[in-house]
Every structure is written in structure tokens, then in C-alpha cells.
Amino acid sequence: MYEDSGTAVVADLKISAPPPGAIILGVDFLKHSFANARPDVEVVLNEMDSAARRADAVIRGMVEFSAYNKRDVKDHDLSRIVEQSLRSVESELAANSIRLIKNLAPNLPPVRLDLKTIKHVLLNLLTSAILAMAGGGTLTVRTYVKQLSEDPGWSGRTPGQLKSGDRVVVAEVEDDAPGVIESKLADKSDRAFPTEMIRKGVLDLMVLKKVVELYGGMIRIINREEGGIKVAIMFKVQPKD
Amino acid sequence: MGKKRILVVDDETSITRLLKMNLELIGNFEVREENLGARVREAAREFKPDLILLDVMMPDMDGGEVAAGLKQDPALRKTPVVFLTAAVKKEELGAPDGKIGGRTYIAKPLNIKGVIGVIEKTLSKHSGASA
Secondary structure, eight states: OHHHHHHHHHHHHHHHSOOHHHHHHHHHHHHHHTTTSOHHHHHHHHHHHHHHHHHHHHHHHHHHHHTOOSOOEEEEOHHHHHHHHHHHTHHHHHHTTEEEEEEEOSSOOOEEEEHHHHHHHHHHHHHHHHHHTTTOEEEEEEEEEEEOOSOOGGGOOOTTSOOTTOEEEEEEEEOOOSSEEOSTTEEOOSSOOOGGGEEOOSSOHHHHHHHHHHTTOEEEEEEOTTSSEEEEEEEEBOOOO | OOOEEEEEEOSOHHHHHHHHHHHHHHSSEEEEEEOOGGGHHHHHHHHOOSEEEEESOOSSSOHHHHHHHHHHOTTTTTSOEEEEESSSOGGGOOSTTOEETTEEEEESSOOHHHHHHHHHHHHHHHHHHHO
16 A cells, blocks of 8 residues: 555656756756845745755655565564664764664564665664764664653644554654754754754655654654754554454 | 866756756856767767766666766767766765765756866866876
8 A cells, every 4th residue: 555655656756746956956047147136036046945955855755765665564673673774874873983872672562664664764864863973973772662641743643643542662863963953843942043053854854754654653853952853753562463 | 268068968958958057157168958868979979078967867878878888989988977866965975076986976956056166176187187
């Protein structure tokens, strides 16, 4: 079911959507053509450029995930998937002098998902954190089980997804890099932050959210008060047969 | 100094048209567009570009294949090729010269200042090497 609808949408996007890259180049042209125009023209063009780049990131993310059109959904141990994903970024962690704090719960109850896709989501989150901490930092990765005590409607819950009382397995990726995530999905603290402190993810977070939701899961992004970002993905524990 | 000639190859006509308009407006370049990989060699022989901007993924012919064809042509084998690709992200092009495996890449979506920077750097290296 997942692959049919997802792939059809992406195929349609590839064929019929105008490439945002062309809009970005068009904006570049207008910026130079109207360099001496009234100052708000540049503001408008910068907004257009930013919107087109965001659209580009969404399309790119969807195309990237559609590559996994043969999904193999079965029960998995999320700690093992996190462990495997961490192994793939070991050299990047070392190259960027990033300290890893790993706290993976053993014997987690199984969650139902496609290994390759969720590994890809985790790799995106890890890479994004590593890029943000290029000068060094601490990456904390943990997994655990918890019972949802609140209605997790923080990122626009869709029907049939997690609700209060559900037991979930959570994987968290936390960094201490400066800057906050600019996204509708992110909890923004009240602290003011300059534009240059706004970080972009490797892939658009909306895409990651949709992918996680395909497996009945949820994603939560928190801009930490003390600096850095925490991203949690969670999936419902499968009931025992 | 005369204008440098750039052959821009991408299957998206909107991309080649806008690249041409930008490069001619902002840079000191004369640009020709080509939208079919299979026609690049012929276009390059006719236009004699100083540099080719070549899309990696095109429906009729992959950019690597086009580049291999150019390398086999004695008249074109020294023409520098810069690849345009959506398959790598700007963050992945860690090296300042954007090189991966000896090839120069520019990540899409394209930013015209970035494109001009890579063109100028590649042309200056190339003229230094052939001098």
C-alpha cells in the first residue's frame, strides 16, 4: 500500500512539477536585473528564493525515499537499527571530533517498520547533527520505551496514529551545536535567535515526518534551551501474539 | 579579454535558458544551450566552448557517458567539464573545489554566484595547466 501511493505521487512530481531549480535561477536573474530597485524588491526575491529552495528539498526528499519502493515491513529492534546507523557514521564522528554518548536500551519490544527506510531516516538525522557540529561537539543517541502520557498532537497527528496511553519505542538523536531548527515541526523556545543561527536539515523535516508516519510513528523536534537540537522518532510497540 | 564560451547541457530547457541568461547577464560569458546528451559532441565541435557545464542525469544519455565521448574526441578532450548534479548535496561537496573522484561537481539547486565561481576557478586552473 505504502509504495503504490508514494511512488505514484513521486512519479507524478518528477513528470509534472516545474523544477524549483529554475525558479531559483529566475530569482537570481531578477536580483541582478533589479539590483538598484526599491529595497523591498530584494526582500520579496529572497523570500521567493527561500520558498523555492524549500520546495526543492521536499521534492528531493520524496524522490530519495521513493527509491526504496520495495518495502519489507516486519518487526524490528530499534536499538539494533540505531546501532547499525551509528556504524555508518563512525568515520564522520571521528573526523569532526564529535564525542558519542550512546545509551541504547537492550531487549526493546519490537516495532513494525521497514529496516532500510528507517535506517535512512536515522542516517539523515545523524548526518544533519554531524554537519551542525563540524567543529566538534557531543552527540547523544538513546533508545527507550515509554508510555505516552500526553496526547502527542505536537506535529499534527493523523487519525489512527499514536495516542495517549500507547506504549512506544523512542530513538533520540541529540546534538549540542549552536542554532535552532527552522521548521513547523520544531518546538521553538521563546529565546530570540538571529537568522544565522537557523539550521537547515539535510532533508526536509516534513519529508522525514511523512516517512515516519507511514509506519504509524511520530517525530518530535525540540530546540534545546541550552543549545542544540533533539529529534525523537517513536513507533508503537507491537502487541504480543 | 574576449568572452569565454560555455556550453550548458541539461535536459530541462528552463534550467539551460535561465543559466544562459544569468551567465550572460552577470558573468563575462557567451553561452550556448543543449538539451540532448546525444547532441553534445556535435554542439561542442561547432561552438568550441572553453568549458562545458554538464548535467549528470539526462533521460537520453547519462552525463558520464557524454563526458567519456568528449574525452575520446581529439578536438574536445582538453575541454574542462563541470558536472551538475542533484544526486549530491552541497553539504556533501566538502572539498572547496567541489571535486569527487577527480571530477568537479556543482550541486543542484544551482546558485548562480556559486556556478560562476566554479567556472572561473576551473578556467583559471585549466589555462594554468595548458600554459
